[in-house]
Each structure stands twice: as structure tokens, then as C-alpha cells.
Amino acid sequence: MLITDLDNTLWDWFEAWYQSFSALLDGLVSITGLDRQVLEEQIKAVHQRRGTTEYSNLVREVPALVEFAGPDDPFDVFDEALHAQNSARKRTTRLYPGVGETFEVLKRQGVRVVAYTESGAYWTEWRLRNTGLDGVIDVLYSSPDHDVAAGVTPEDLRTGRFTGTYGLQATQHNQLPLGVLKPNKQVLLEILTEQQCAPDEVAYLGDSLMKDIAMAQGAGVLDVHAAYGQAQKRPEYDLLRRVTHWTDADVAREAALSQGGGEIVPGLICHHEINEILPVFGASLVGAP
Ligand SMILES: [Mg+2]
16 A cells, blocks of 8 residues: 655645745735735734635735725635636646656556545645546545635635535545644554554655654654655745744744754655655556656
């Protein structure tokens, strides 16, 4: 069995987040004329309160935006910026090269594919549908959403403001208790029990040394580092650090690790592409160049 992380392991979550959030922020600044730094600070406060950096109801809770909108619904006032965010998200949420073929080979080989992400249910399902992985992943474990669809109300869905529907067609989706976070190995061990797999029958793939690799090693599962997915060294990553819902301690620890703090040494590494994991399962890309 392969247990895989999703964000920055199967797709470039950071790039999609950066492009879509920047489009939103640019739009908000241009509509309101508000100071960008003030907006970033108020947005961070909402993200921290809601425990996510993908909060769909954001513009209704940022004080400066609510004030600017006055008696009107911020969703209407900032419609153009929200639209730019949505189209950027759609455009930039794409699988890394080789993900589709690698899963095809693994499935032919009889390997079960389970995904475990800390991201919330709504946007994770959206990404699975949008990348064609509904059904390719056998079972998905995700965090639940903090409230209805990370701030998307049933009314918003009815009015078509968010095009996504709930649910997946073929992938079984199990939601984890709120606040259980990697590198806590408990969830991984429970996944093994539920999937009736022993630790030595499993490889775990993920991009974060601090979260994924530390967790897999703690659980006694073969850890494979998706080094191609690391985004922390990109200069654009600073925007995420400025508005993130993570605690200051998380941010500091993560920054130290990405500077080569290096106390976590992965067992195996996929340097350039996910297909480098195939030999672990005795497989290879037949006829690949
Ligand atoms: Mg990740």
C-alpha cells in the first residue's frame, strides 16, 4: 500500500494558493485602495481564528473589508476579486508531471493508494475532482472543515457562487477528528489498522520533512521524501508565512528546517518526480523514455 500526502506531493498546492491568493489580494487592494500590509494582518487574524489559509468566507470577516462594504454583502462588493481568485485556482491546480502514469502503474500492480492530508475536506475534494484523482485514490483521509465547507454556506452553493459540489464519486472519504495534525503518528497507525496493513507493507510519501517524514519514521513505516515538492525556499513563500494560520512557533521551526536544519534525514528520496518511487513496489515505467 502507498499512503501519500497530497499538497505539494501530488500537486503544487503552494503555487495554486499563491497565484489565487495574490489575485484576490491584488483585487481587494485595487477595489478598496486599502494598505496591503493592513489587509494582510487582518487576513492573518481570520486565518488563525478559522485554522485554515483557505477560508472561503474570508471577505465577510476581515474588518476593513466589512467596513468598506458598508451595508452591502462583501461577496458582491468584491465579486471581481473573488472571481479572479477562483479562476487562478482553477488554472494552477494541476498534478505534478508523472503522477497520473505512476498511479496507473501502481494500480496495475495491485497497490492500494491511500491519501492522508491535513487540508480541509471541501477544498481537498475540489482538488481531487479537479485533477481527475477521484477514484484513483482508493481512500482519502482529510481534516474536517471548521464550519460549513470552510465558510461556504449552503446558500452560497445554491446561488452558484461556488461551483463545486460536495462529495466524491469513487474515492472513499474519511474525515479525521479536528486538530489532529502531522507529525502525530497516531492517525497513520490508525490508517494502517483500518486498511489492515502492517507497517512493513507500506510506503509513505510526502514533501514535508517536519510533518510527513518525521511521522512516517515515528510509525515505523518506510518514508519517502517528495523532495520535488518543497516550496519553502521560494521567495513567494513569505506571503504564506505572513498570512498563515500556523502558530509563530510552527513558522519558525519550519523555516529553520528549510534552511537545512537537517535533523530529519529521509529514508528514500524522490528528487525530481514521483515515478522515482516505483522501484519500492518492484515496478517501473514500461516504455518510458
Ligand atoms: Mg504536503
